[in-house]
Amino acid sequence: MGSKTLCEWRRHEIPEALGELRKIVRKPKFICTKCARSAGEKEYLCHPLKLKKKA
Template sequence: MEIRRLCKWGRDEYSEHFALLCEITRKPKFTCERCGRSARKKRYLCKPRKRDQ
């Protein structure tokens, strides 16, 4: 699977690639300003913003 931004994932992709989703969202450092999703690396989000931790 080509790794797309979480913001573009469809409902089916969440269940089909659950292990990958868990890896991407473990200990998040960035949050998307557009949709609110969080990820460890900014490449997984459309409009990433570093979280204050």
């Protein structure tokens, strides 16, 4: 998918890039405050917010 954020992915693109998507969301560290998607790196989200670790 290149440098697109998850927010920019279209439904029809998801099945084509399922392997890449699995890597992106496997261990989420950030959540998008706009659309609630999660990712391991903030670059994949348009409005990232770091998730706090459990106490």
